[in-house]
Amino acid sequence: MQNLQMVDLKRQYLKIKPEVDAAIQNVLDTTAFINGKDVQQFGTELASYLGVKHVIPCANGTDALQIALMALGLQPGDEVITASYTYIATVEVVALLRLKPVFVDVDADTFTMNIDSVKKAITSKTKAIIPVHLYGQSANMEPLLALAKEHNIPVIEDNAQAIGGTYTFSDGKTVKTGSMGIIGCTSFFPSKNLGCYGDGGAMFTNDDALAEKLKMIANHGQKVRYYHEMVGCNSRLDSIQAAVLRIKLRKLDEYCSARNAAADYYDNAFKNHPNIRTPYRAPYSYHAFHQYTLQLSNVNRDMVSEKLAERKVPNMIYYPVPCHKQNMLKDFGGADFHLPVTDMLQDCVISLPIHTELSEEELSYITKNFIEVVDQLSK
Ligand SMILES: *Cc1c(COP(=O)(O)O)cnc(C)c1O
Numbered sequence: 001m002q003n004l005q006m007v008d009l010k011r012q013y014l015k016i017k018p019e020v021d022a023a024i025q026n027v028l029d030t031t032a033f034i035n036g037k038d039v040q041q042f043g044t045e046l047a048s049y050l051g052v053k054h055v056i057p058c059a060n061g062t063d064a065l066q067i068a069l070m071a072l073g074l075q076p077g078d079e080v081i082t083a084s085y086t087y088i089a090t091v092e093v094v095a096l097l098r099l100k101p102v103f104v105d106v107d108a109d110t111f112t113m114n115i116d117s118v119k120k121a122i123t124s125k126t127k128a129i130i131p132v133h134l135y136g137q138s139a140n141m142e143p144l145l146a147l148a149k150e151h152n153i154p155v156i157e158d159n160a161q162a163i164g165g166t167y168t169f170s171d172g173k174t175v176k177t178g179s180m181g182i183i184g185c186t187s188f189f190p191s192k193n194l195g196c197y198g199d200g201g202a203m204f205t206n207d208d209a210l211a212e213k214l215k216m217i218a219n220h221g222q223k224v225r226y227y228h229e230m231v232g233c234n235s236r237l238d239s240i241q242a243a244v245l246r247i248k249l250r251k252l253d254e255y256c257s258a259r260n261a262a263a264d265y266y267d268n269a270f271k272n273h274p275n276i277r278t279p280y281r282a283p284y285s286y287h288a289f290h291q292y293t294l295q296l297s298n299v300n301r302d303m304v305s306e307k308l309a310e311r312k313v314p315n316m317i318y319y320p321v322p323c324h325k326q327n328m329l330k331d332f333g334g335a336d337f338h339l340p341v342t343d344m345l346q347d348c349v350i351s352l353p354i355h356t357e358l359s360e361e362e363l364s365y366i367t368k369n370f371i372e373v374v375d376q377l378s379k
Pocket residue numbers: 060061062063086087089090132158160161186187188189199200201
């Protein structure tokens with residue numbers, strides 16, 4: 001089996017090449033590289049897809065999270081509750097703004113925030129909660145939103161891995177992930193479910209005043225050019241990226257289905273294996289399967305990873321060191337947090353290739369080799 005990849009962007013591109021090439025050429029012809037018509041149109045189209053009032057595009061997902069926190073007007077020392085079991089960006093922006101990250105544990109089945117941990121972590125200084133819809137599955141938002149409302153704490157969703165996913169409330173209402181908090185943030189990094197061909201990101205909100213503020217902060221704190229009301233930053237989605245995203249947005253549901261089909265194949269292949277735990281699919285969520293992440297038992301995970309690589313089966317450890325143990329956060333008291341589930345996951349998770357182009361032949365090769373390697377190394 002040749003050239004398997006975690007994410008195969010080349011084959012995906014070849015399927016949409018004529019449309020993408022024409023859209024990029026169109027931007028080149030208009031030379032409206034920044035703030036071109038595609039940027040506005042993409043914002044409108046994404047808002048309609050997500051069912052939100054406003055989409056504010058920006059330069060990347062990390063900026064989206066940073067600008068969201070800035071827009072809430074938090075002060076240094078304010079506490080922000082988030083999971084340690086996430087990509088560093090979620091937490092880095094909290095530290096960058098001199099806010100205090102307060103880490104909570106995750107559930108071992110969903111990999112998302114544990115509600116009881118959040119309950120215990122809330123203090124009078126808690127000024128925001130950032131749930132992460134990790135690997136493409138929504139955090140359990142209904143109890144989280146109720147808890148946040150009770151304490152009057154804004155919720156910012158880190159939707160970078162779950163765009164295309166949904167959450168269903170107990171009354172049966174189904175909404176897109178990223179549309180439930182006061183602000184939702186996402187990334188259009190190429191390998192994300194809705195990825196562009198460079199960097200990109202966006203914020204979503206239904207709040208008119210907040211939308212205005214997010215837009216201003218992303219644009220040097222100005223509404224009227226050269227009149228700067230507040231300290232902001234420079235964070236723009238460029239027109240070429242927007243043109244690509246407009247095409248890929250139309251395919252997003254199809255892309256999520258293809259990811260789900262690959263996940264179904266894996267689930268079925270691994271379902272009776274005693275040492276392999278397949279990802280749990282919460283009944284309240286349509287999983288967007290940004291990653292397909294297994295938990296291994298009675299086997300050395302790092303050796304499995306190594307042996308797979310030798311057999312040319314790509315695999316990744318998301319994430320080998322949780323945020324609270326990163327050197328970056330030692331001055332923020334990261335090491336003081338006791339997060340047993342997070343610690344356990346760090347040593348047993350392994351992610352297999354998942355993308356929109358996986359063939360049955362490839363899936364069969366990956367699963368066969370994975371099972372062989374796990375069996376060989378099992379204690
Ligand atoms: C990718 C990602 C980000 C950051 O997005 P960038 O566009 O790379 O800045 C933030 N949070 C999570 C959970 C991510 O996966």
